[in-house]
Amino acid sequence: MVVHIQEEDEDELVIKFEYSSERVKKVKKIAGKRWCPEERVWIIPYTEEAINKFFNLFSNEEIVVDKSLNIGNASDNILQSRSVKNLIEEMKEEIQLQGYSPKTIDVYLGHIKRFIKFHKKHPKKLKQKDVRKYLLVLLEQQKTSHSYANQALSAIKFLYKEVLQKEEVTFNLTRPKKEEKLPVVLSEQEVIKILDSIDNYKHRAILFLTYSAGLRVSEVVNLKADDIDSDRMLVRVKQGKGRKDRYTLLSEKALKVLREYAKRYSLDEWLFPGGKKGKHLTERSVQRVFKKACRKANIRKNVSIHSLRHSFATHLLENGVDLRYIQELLGHKSSKTTEIYTHVSNKNIGNIRSPLDDLV
Structure with a gap:
């Protein structure tokens, strides 16, 4: 699995990974490290010594470095070559010209950099067997999800077809079968407990709006004050996933919380301004707010801020709202994406009586 490193502040770095005793042993060897139980991450000093130690300890794992950090190790040399830098820039321009979102651009370029770093060669010199080998390493050795490997393949296909004009390298490559995972959904009572646990007016407004409108975390942080249409009781989502505009619900209760928040905070361009002016x-700040609220509400489920969106859709379905309307509110391109909520809703299954209850 992936090990993430990103900046906490000017003096410290955040290390995140899925738990394993071996990884914990490694990170404990870094001088000045400390465990942050609230966010369940490790903190290390932002020093050359600590960074070099980190890369040496985790040299056999996939390391994802936040784009804001200008750090790396010796194996990154291939990425610093002029030909690869030019290729990455050419791919970035091509993705932008095709109208992909900034998030997709970052994801695709990240996959390509890891692909190049793995083989330590310019992609022009690689063949289909090299792509297959990389995908097998992702799935079998690094134990990444099938969706992650599929995303990596999509980025590699884009590189060879749209940039290098060598589509034959990835032609007929088999995609990993899509995993049929069901979203974790909070009950209505659990949502109430989470929302009631928050005292901070800004944090309350964020989570109330996220749940009541079924927003993605990227959408809620990008809202502006004029996106709240209190006359029509709608929230306008501009350039959501897939670069689509849409309208979704504005709850009366959420509007009341927003007004309480607006009385106490000086809003500028953004509905939820950050620490830096303008x-x-x-997104990470919102995720932290949600995690803190879950701990305070004593929620034991393994949920994320996105679970509020899943819960919004499921609760609408359980309350009799047509799936087509839910699809529109969520901004799903395909109805098949929305249909997953029929598998987690208790609307029908909740009325079925277990045979055990008739036996005992």
Whole structure:
């Protein structure tokens, strides 16, 4: 699995990974490290010594470095070559010209950099067997999800077809079968407990709006004050996933919380401004707010801020809202994406009586 490193502040770095005793042993060897139980991450000093130690300890794992950090190890040399830098820039321009979102651009370029770093060769010199080998390493050795490997393949296909004009390298490559995972959904009572646990007016407004409108975290942080249409009781989502505009619900209760928040905070361009002037709140900050609220509400489920969106859709379905309307509110391109909520809803299954109850 992936090990993430990103900036906490000017003096410290955040290390995140899925738990394993071996990884914990490694990170404990870094001088000045500390465990942050609230966010369940490791913190290390932002020093050359600590960074080099980190890369040496985790040299056999996939390391994802936040784009804001200008750090790396010796194996990154291939990425610093002029030909590869030019290729990455050419791919970035091609993705932008095709109208992909900034998030997709970052994801695709990240996959290509890891692909190049793995083989330590310019992609022009690689063949289909090299792509297959990389995908097998992702799935079998690094134990990444099938969706992650599929995303990596999509980025590699884009590179060879649209940039290098060598489509034959990835032609007929088999995609990993899509995993049929069901979203984790909160009950209505659990949502109430989470929302009631928050005292901070700004944090309350964020989570109330996220749940009541079924927003993605990227959408809620990018909202502006004029996106709240209190006359029509709608929230306008501009350039959501897939670069689509849409409208979704504005709850009366959420509007009341928003007004309480607006009385106490000086709003500028953004509905939820961040710490830096002219910038909106970061997605990571919202995720931290949600995690803190879950701990305070004693929620034991393994949920994320996106679970509020899943819960919004499921609760609408359980309350009799037509799936087509839910699809529109969520901004799903395909109805098949929305249909997953029929598998987690208790609307029908909740009325079925277990045979055990008739036996005992």
